[in-house]
Structure formats: C-alpha cells, structure tokens
Amino acid sequence: MSATAGVGSARQRVLWIVLAAIAALGVALLWTSSAQAADGTDRLAGDDRFETAIAISQHAFPEGADRLYIARAYGFADALAAGALDDGPILLVPSDASVPGAVLDEVERLDPDSVVALGGTGAVSDAVLDQTAGPRETDRLAGADRFETAAEIAAAAYPNGAEKVYLANAFSFPDALAAGSLSDGPILLVPGSGSAPSAVTGAINDMNPDEVVALGGSTVVGNDVLTSAAGGVSTSRLAGSDRYETSALIARAAFPDTAERVYLARADDFADALAAGALSDGPVVLVPSTGAIPQTVRDAVEAIQPMEIFALGGTVAVGDDVLDESAELRAEDVVFLEDREATDGGGRRWDEGSAQVDGLEYERSVWRIARGSPGFAEYDLARDYERFRATLGVRDDSTSDAEFRVIVSTDGNERFRDRVRLGETVDLDVDLTDALRLRIEVEGIDDTDRSDSVVFGNARILRDADRDVDLAPLVRATDRPERLWLDDDEAVQGGGRRWDEGSAQVDGLEYERSVWRIARGSPGFAEYDLARDYERFRATLGVRDDSTSDAEFRVIVSTDGNERFRDRVRLGETVDLDVDLTDALRLRIEVEGIDDTDRSDSVVFGNARILRDADHDFDLSDVVR
Structure with missing residues (x-):
C-alpha cells in the first residue's frame, strides 16, 4: 500500500499544516477532528458517500497524489478490487451525471497528473471522466465484466507479479471490503461457485x-x-x-504486528468504505452500525494496538456507541515500565511500584539494587513508541553516598549516559523513534551497599511525545508525620552494636522516648531517612545513669555527610541538641568511647525527635520525669 499515508505524529502534524494552508485558499476540507479525538477516536465522514470518500482521500493523501482513481458510487464491484492501487486515492462519482462540486474541489486539491476510471463506460461514462479530470490526462482500467476489470486492476497494481492472490466473491461486498489493506497481492473477483472465469485464471498465471x-x-x-x-x-x-470474524482475520493477516490506526466500516452497506483501499496505515474491520462490537473484532483490534480508531462514515453508518466502545480497544498512548515485563534482564531483580527519590514519592517506578557489576532490563518496543521518560535518582532509603552510572540504549545504540548519587535527580527524555528494544542499565561506581537502589521514577514509554500523562497525581510529597520520635523510626543503616530504644535515665531524669547505644572504643552510628521533610533534630544528650565507668564519649551529628554537631559527654552531664535539618536527606548520629569504657556504658539521645516545624514540638512534660 501507499507509503504516503499518515504514519505517525510527525506526519500528522505535517498533514494539519497542509490542510490548514489549503483551507486558507478556500478549498473545502471534509475531514475534521471531532470532539471525540481526545480519546483517540474520530470519523472520516461527509454528508454523503461522495464526501466520505473525499474525507478518506484527504486523510490518506494530505499532500496530494500523482494519480487519482474514480469509481461509480452506487456499485461496489470495481472499487473493491482497487485496494491494491497504492499511488492515489479513490473518489466516487455518479455513473453518468454531473460530478458533485465537492469532488471537483478535491481533485484540485490532489492535483494529480492523471485521472483513471475504474470500469467501463457503463460504470463511469467518458463525460464523467472528462469532467472530473479537467485538463489532466485520463485513462481507464476496464474489462468486459467485473471479473476482467479486477484482472486489469491487478495487472496495473502488480506488473511484476505477486506473492499471493486473493479471491473475493464478485457479488457480495463484505469480505472484499476489509481486504484493501492486504499489501502482498491483488484481489480478483470470482463467482461464488463453479469454475473461475478465464480472466481470473489468466491473471493468476x-x-x-x-x-x-x-x-x-x-x-x-x-x-x-x-x-x-x-x-x-x-x-x-x-x-x-461470519463477516465480522473474517474481517478480523484479514486485519491480522495484513497487520500481524501492530498498526497506527484501525478503521471501522459498516458491515451491511458498502457505501462509506468503498474508498477505504487508499488507507495504508491500518486495516478496515467490519462492525455493526449500532450495538456491541463482536468479540472476534475486539480481539483483533486489541492485538493490533492502534493509537487511533476511525469510523468510516457518519453516525448512521457507525454509531457513536460503537465508536465509543472501540476507544477501550486502543493501545495506551503511555505505558509505564512497571506494567511491562522485561524481555531480558541481567543481575539482580528489578522492583516495581512506588519509590521515594529526593524527598518525593514517584508512584509508577522501576528500580534496582546497584552493586559493582552492571544490571540491566530490556523492553520490547516493536517500533511503536516515540519517547522514554523518567525521573532518575537514588532511593532515599539507600544506605551509602555512592555514585552510580546509568546508561539507556536502543537497539545497541547508546542514547543516554550520566552519573547520579543520593539527593540528585535527572530528567530522562530519550528518543525511541523506530526502536525495537529499550535497554536500561545501572552500575555502582563507588563502594555501594546491598540496599542502594537506582530508580527510574514514573518510567514510561510514549507513542506520541505530545501525549504524556498528567504526572501530578503520580508525584507527591512523602506522607510522613509532622513530628516523629526516633524510637518510632527505623534506622536505614547502623554501624557497630545494636541501638536500643525506649525509656532511659540520664542525670537523674527518665526520658521516655530515647535511643541509646553501648559506646566502646570503635564508633557506632545510626542513620535515618529525612527526605527533606524535616527542619529540626532535638534531644537531650547524656550517659545512662547505670553506666559503670567515668569514661568520656564523643558524639557527632551529621546530615548528608556534613557535620552539624560535635561534643564530648561523660556520666552526670547533659547537652541539649537542636540541629538544623533543612533540606537534609539523611540524619546520622554517631558515638565513640574516648577513654576506657565498660561493656555497659551507654550514650543516650533522650527524647530524640525530628520536627517538620521548629515551632511545633512535642509537649515534653509527659515524657520527662
């Protein structure tokens, strides 16, 4: 079929520019987007069969055509065989009457070099052919009957032979109506029974x-x-x-993989779909004019995964209820990677779902623990997608400040390479045009921990760069409390001996909501995820009253690797901590024995808490006694 039909969003934008320019010159344009276009459905329709054929022509050949074919509007035989003709559209004309003005306007828009009548003078008179063509060259593909005319059309379309030949009933239109999208051979017309006419056997030979x-x-x-x-x-x-299932089988034979569009034609009348052979970017399937779409047709359309579905003709031909139902059969404009199974993967498992990066929750994400060896996932694209988008970063609950390498490739060609670390994000927008396979790859560069994960936040592939999803519902601030006791928050990382939680006595007072650690010569630490959500860290610092030595201890408090507090404490002393956490991703508390310590010496962070607002602290009267 013709390579000039619309085949993607770029071509569609060109189409609209051309149509707008033509409209400015006063040429009537019958194909216009309806309000339904927002859900990926639309119509190619006019006030009658002549204008519907014009709408199909404008859609299939927005930039004009070298050749134009005309067929009689009230008989189907000659036009049915013309689906194999790929160098121009088909317009419908009366057999022997004045050609409608809308048809003549469309001829001017197309500006073909020649106009070819399908069938003899009984189908399209010489007067009609001459009026349609105007000053242009004319020709005719015709035989003594419909069998010979179809054979003439086949020879014109496939002068060097064909892999297949398709046979359709010459006196019944439904099966041939759906066959115009078959691009590997012509359609010949035959009787329903008996022997094939000599014109058919000769053409096949x-x-x-x-x-x-x-x-x-x-x-x-x-x-x-x-x-x-x-x-x-x-x-x-x-x-x-039935005719519905046959059209579905023809559609899958014509498009065994996917197609940009699918066209719906009324199954019980040929008028609106006679010109549909010019449509090369998707199959025609038959549907009832109203009521439910047969399951066999639904299954075929879903398998083809069209971006758009067009009804051929007005609401009498294909009702709004049918077109509305078809919208749910379209392929999604946007597919999240978490909904796609990777066709190949290397290294450890990729996880899917909601992930927190740099203080924000990305609801539709994929991520992987990134160690020293690379890990990857690959996704099948089948040339169906235009962009890959995601927000790239390291999960906020990762336990190191390591750096990671991220590579995105299509079909073995590198499209993106960058490095990320905790607290950084990168917006990905990778071109997927004509790509068969997407590969995402992550690798730890520095020393990483077993919980360090690189996230592709809200990772998605788009069929059309201009049709992305609204991300507002999928990116949100973390749902964390205004105030949080550290004994209620699990450390994302800890070093040395275990940290205890609960009530601890320091300098004669009991602090009910505390964390503490036995502090020997080697440092011990705990880290807590903040996700940029908190403003202050407060606690009363001291040594547990039941410690058995008078040793001295060093205490360090840091955020994101930056030291915020350092001091020394010993038994019988307390220090009030009030550390700024503004924009911090991670809080680290660290203790170390300086002098000789005993196995029961513990440093306490009494009533340790983090606050979103420095002015909204807990009431401590109930937790200090």
Whole structure:
C-alpha cells in the first residue's frame, strides 16, 4: 500500500499544516477532528458517500497524489478490487451525471497528473471522466465484466507479479471490503461457485503467486472456484464464522504486528468504505452500525494496538456507541515500565511500584539494587513508541553516598549516559523513534551497599511525545508525620552494636522516648531517612545513669555527610541538641568511647525527635520525669 499515508505524529502534524494552508485558499476540507479525538477516536465522514470518500482521500493523501482513481458510487464491484492501487486515492462519482462540486474541489486539491476510471463506460461514462479530470490526462482500467476489470486492476497494481492472490466473491461486498489493506497481492473477483472465469485464471498465471487465498468461507468462495482458479498453486482461506470474524482475520493477516490506526466500516452497506483501499496505515474491520462490537473484532483490534480508531462514515453508518466502545480497544498512548515485563534482564531483580527519590514519592517506578557489576532490563518496543521518560535518582532509603552510572540504549545504540548519587535527580527524555528494544542499565561506581537502589521514577514509554500523562497525581510529597520520635523510626543503616530504644535515665531524669547505644572504643552510628521533610533534630544528650565507668564519649551529628554537631559527654552531664535539618536527606548520629569504657556504658539521645516545624514540638512534660 501507499507509503504516503499518515504514519505517525510527525506526519500528522505535517498533514494539519497542509490542510490548514489549503483551507486558507478556500478549498473545502471534509475531514475534521471531532470532539471525540481526545480519546483517540474520530470519523472520516461527509454528508454523503461522495464526501466520505473525499474525507478518506484527504486523510490518506494530505499532500496530494500523482494519480487519482474514480469509481461509480452506487456499485461496489470495481472499487473493491482497487485496494491494491497504492499511488492515489479513490473518489466516487455518479455513473453518468454531473460530478458533485465537492469532488471537483478535491481533485484540485490532489492535483494529480492523471485521472483513471475504474470500469467501463457503463460504470463511469467518458463525460464523467472528462469532467472530473479537467485538463489532466485520463485513462481507464476496464474489462468486459467485473471479473476482467479486477484482472486489469491487478495487472496495473502488480506488473511484476505477486506473492499471493486473493479471491473475493464478485457479488457480495463484505469480505472484499476489509481486504484493501492486504499489501502482498491483488484481489480478483470470482463467482461464488463453479469454475473461475478465464480472466481470473489468466491473471493468476501472469502473477505466478506462491499461494491463492480465498476471502470468506466455502459458501462465499466455493472450493471448486478456489481450486480451478489456483491451477495447482497452494491454496488457503481467510474465513471466520461470519463477516465480522473474517474481517478480523484479514486485519491480522495484513497487520500481524501492530498498526497506527484501525478503521471501522459498516458491515451491511458498502457505501462509506468503498474508498477505504487508499488507507495504508491500518486495516478496515467490519462492525455493526449500532450495538456491541463482536468479540472476534475486539480481539483483533486489541492485538493490533492502534493509537487511533476511525469510523468510516457518519453516525448512521457507525454509531457513536460503537465508536465509543472501540476507544477501550486502543493501545495506551503511555505505558509505564512497571506494567511491562522485561524481555531480558541481567543481575539482580528489578522492583516495581512506588519509590521515594529526593524527598518525593514517584508512584509508577522501576528500580534496582546497584552493586559493582552492571544490571540491566530490556523492553520490547516493536517500533511503536516515540519517547522514554523518567525521573532518575537514588532511593532515599539507600544506605551509602555512592555514585552510580546509568546508561539507556536502543537497539545497541547508546542514547543516554550520566552519573547520579543520593539527593540528585535527572530528567530522562530519550528518543525511541523506530526502536525495537529499550535497554536500561545501572552500575555502582563507588563502594555501594546491598540496599542502594537506582530508580527510574514514573518510567514510561510514549507513542506520541505530545501525549504524556498528567504526572501530578503520580508525584507527591512523602506522607510522613509532622513530628516523629526516633524510637518510632527505623534506622536505614547502623554501624557497630545494636541501638536500643525506649525509656532511659540520664542525670537523674527518665526520658521516655530515647535511643541509646553501648559506646566502646570503635564508633557506632545510626542513620535515618529525612527526605527533606524535616527542619529540626532535638534531644537531650547524656550517659545512662547505670553506666559503670567515668569514661568520656564523643558524639557527632551529621546530615548528608556534613557535620552539624560535635561534643564530648561523660556520666552526670547533659547537652541539649537542636540541629538544623533543612533540606537534609539523611540524619546520622554517631558515638565513640574516648577513654576506657565498660561493656555497659551507654550514650543516650533522650527524647530524640525530628520536627517538620521548629515551632511545633512535642509537649515534653509527659515524657520527662
């Protein structure tokens, strides 16, 4: 089929620029986006079959065409075989009456070099052909009957032969109506039973196909017709239990992978879809004019994963209820990686879900513990996506300040490389145009801990760069309390012996909400995740009254590797701590025995707490006694 039909968002933008320019010149444009376009559905429709064919032409050939084909509007045979003609659209005309002005306007817009009538003068008179063409060259693809006309069209479309030839019933339109998107061979028309006409057998002999395929069941194209037409060539069928399922099978044969669009045509009337052979960016499937879409058609459309679905014709042809139902069959414009299973992965497992990076919660994320060896995940794209976007960073609960390397590639070509560490974020926006595979890779550069994780926050692939999701509901501040006792908050990392929690006595007073640690010669520490949520750290610092020596201890408080407090304490002394936590990701408290200490000597952070607001502290009267 034609390579000039719309095949992506870039082409669509060009299309609109061209159409706008033409409209400014006063040429009538019948294809306009409806209010339904927001959900990925739309119509190609006009006030009648002539104008609907014009709308299809404008959609398929926005920049004009070298050749234009015209077919009679009130008979289907000649136009059905024309789906193989890929160098121009089909416009409908009366057989022998004045050509509608809208059709003539569209001819001017297309500005073809030649205009070709499909069928003999009984189908399209010379007068109609001449009026349509104006000063342009004219030609005709015609035979003595519909069988010969289809053979002439096939020869014009495939002068060098074809891999397959498709046979459709010459007197019944539904199966052939859906077959215009088959691009590996022409459609020939045959009777429902008996022997194939000589025009058909001769055309097949000239085409020298590997296979002859009947469209529809044996009641539509009989086995005797298929056998006689094939003349010993391998045969098969695309046939379902009804016209709907047959159209679904044809659609999957034409587009075994995916397609940008799917077109819905009324199954019980040919008028609106006669010109649909010009549509090359997706198949035509048959639907009822109103009511539920058959399950076989639903399954086919879902498998094709179209970005857009168009109804051919107005609401009488394809009702709004049918078009609305079809919207749920579209592929999502945006797919989150957490919903996609990686086709390959290296190293440790990738996790999915909500992850906290630099104080914000990203609801739809993927992440991986990043050690020294690289770990990767790969995702199948099938050339269907345009952008990969994410917010890159290190999980706030990672336990080291290590640096990590991140690489993003498509099909073995590196698209992004950068380094990140705790407290940093990078916005990713990687081009995926024509990519088959996306690979994301992370590696620890410095010494990392077993809990250090690199996050791709709200990682998603987009079919259209201009159709991203609203991220506002997916990025939120961490849901943490205004005030928090450290004995209620689990340390993200600890060094040395265990830290205890609860009530501790210092210098004759009992501090109910404390943390403490036996402090020997080697330092011991605990780290707590702050996520930039807190403003102050407060505590009363001292040595437990039941300690057995008079040793001295060093206490250090840091945030994000920056020392905020350092002092010495011994038994019988207290120090009030009030440390600024503004914009801090991590709080670290550290104690170390300086002199000879005993195994029961403990340094206490009495009623240790972190506050979002320095002016909204706990009432300490109930926790000091």
